[in-house]
Amino acid sequence: MSQADLKNEINSAVEPLLPxxxxxxxWSLGIGIGLLIVLIALNQLVPIRL
Known part of the structure; x- marks a missing residue:
């Protein structure tokens, strides 16, 4: 890319997210947080013993 292309890309308007x-x-955040909660609860119920 040339320098002019980079400047045009930086100055372009930000497009809004689609629905x-x-x-x-x-969904990604919900699944990730849900799985973290499940893993924390599982770790409390069955702690790892080395």
């Missing part, structure tokens, strides 16, 4: 992209972000 489907917002749903994907929400």
């Amino acid at each position: 489907v992209e917002k749903k994907l972000i929400g």
Whole structure:
């Protein structure tokens, strides 16, 4: 890429997220947080013994 292309890319307007992209972000965060809670609860119930 040339220097002019980079400047145009940086100065371009930010496009809003599509509704489907917002749903994907929400589902990903929800699943990630849910799995963390499950792992923490599992670790409390069955602690790892070395």
